[in-house]
Amino acid sequence: MIACRKVWAVATAYARSVWAYPGAEAVRTIFLVVILVVFLALWRTTYSTMDTGTLGGLRLPQMLEYLAGTEAIVLSAPAFADRIGEDVRTGGLAVQLTRPISYLAFQFAVAAGESWPRLLLNLLVGSLVVLLATGSLPVGPEGLLAYLIAYVPSFLLYASLFLGLALTSFWLEDAWAVTFLASRSVMILGGLLVPLSLFPPVLARIAQILPLQLMVYGPAQQLVHPFQGFPGLMQEEAVWLLVLFALLAFIYRKGVAALHVHGG
């Protein structure tokens, strides 16, 4: 219970720090607007070239809302590698490890505090772009609810994977390249840019096996097709969470044992 209160306190402190600079957060959404304008141009042309109203089970406004949902997740994702790498290089980790809260719980709390407010802002801005660009908003309260519920385990999955990769800084000092490559895998196999329903069959099957699509495609699909295949999605997310939590704990144990803190 005390541990939960500590996690909550850290998360809310970091969430407040995000809201403390609304101007900076607003500027961050410029890229989201730009990429959605580009996607609008690309997919509008594609729908008209193919002379069809539906692609991969999505109409144009739904396609854009799906992409707003995926971009909102990825653009609000935590940047573990920078923070942990910096702590390792400067020796600041010595202070982090002695905090009266588990190091991993602290990292999850920071990530949640920073990511969730940004997710809501990004989704709001993204949906506004869809509304202005297409004249309709293909998401209702049901879709929003399904998206947000599915996002909780998907955030934990994303955070577990990237925190685990960032912990390789304990050996490498800089995990930038490793996490960078993983983020690029999420871009393609997670369905960030193209929904899995439009993948060539073999690639779609590979993507379905991997947990990356649960981090992005799963929740974003809920936005446009609320509660469709929802129990299966939650079940799959729960299984992968167990796997990734176990791996994370293992990497952390090994990493702390191998760590040499310089200064602090």
Add this chain to the structure above:
Amino acid sequence: MSTADRRRFWPQLMLAAMRAQLAYPGAFWLTILAMVLNDGVWLAFWWLYFSRFPVIHGWRLEDVAALWAIGASALGIVQGFGGNLSRLSRLIMQGELDVYLSLPKPALPHLLLSRVNVASLGDVLFGTLVFLVFLHPSPARLLLFLLAVVLAAAIFLAFLLLLHTLAFFLGRADLLADQVTISMVTFSTYPSPIFQGGLRIVLFTLLPAGFIDTMPVSILRSPDPRFIAATVAFALLLSLFALLVWRQGLKRYASGNLFQTRL
């Protein structure tokens, strides 16, 4: 310093900046590899797209590959060898130009060339590889490719310089510069025919990505002398304007009173 020494200064400066990065060869090559793979992921996205929709307004996968080859090479050269360009607004904001202004070399090229951005060198490698592997290289096509890269690099350099020099006038312009840079890069990497109406006008004026994303067709596939002439004229005008704004901005520059050394 003799004339020959003066001439050798700039290559020596670039060499020193490169050597500084090569001090950690493992990290150097890993970063380059990561950037090549990053760009490769974008090409994979387009492969996915064109495997489902083979032609879009006359553009095929090969045209988008050419777009990436030109764009990545040009931006890579500008940000790779002008490694301080992406940090310029921060340097201005924090008053860190003193060290360059107090030395007898022109401040702008001196500060730009003093740092190598390794990740951007990965872009150059990627662009070159794509040209060699996918774009049927021949001496004539190589010349056209080089022309496109030089023009795109000039537009990127002038535009990014203009963007970062806003820091002289606005103070905190770094976040804005980062966002507009990524917007410019994003628009530069999508086929030009998908942008229509008012957006197309913006892409040939305020955010001049339109010149770059038209190059695969208007320079490489079927060279259009009018487009090439217009692009040369635009690149020259934009460069002159950027230099003018840089000079005006320098008059407003306030030192940060930081102690710095150039070793």
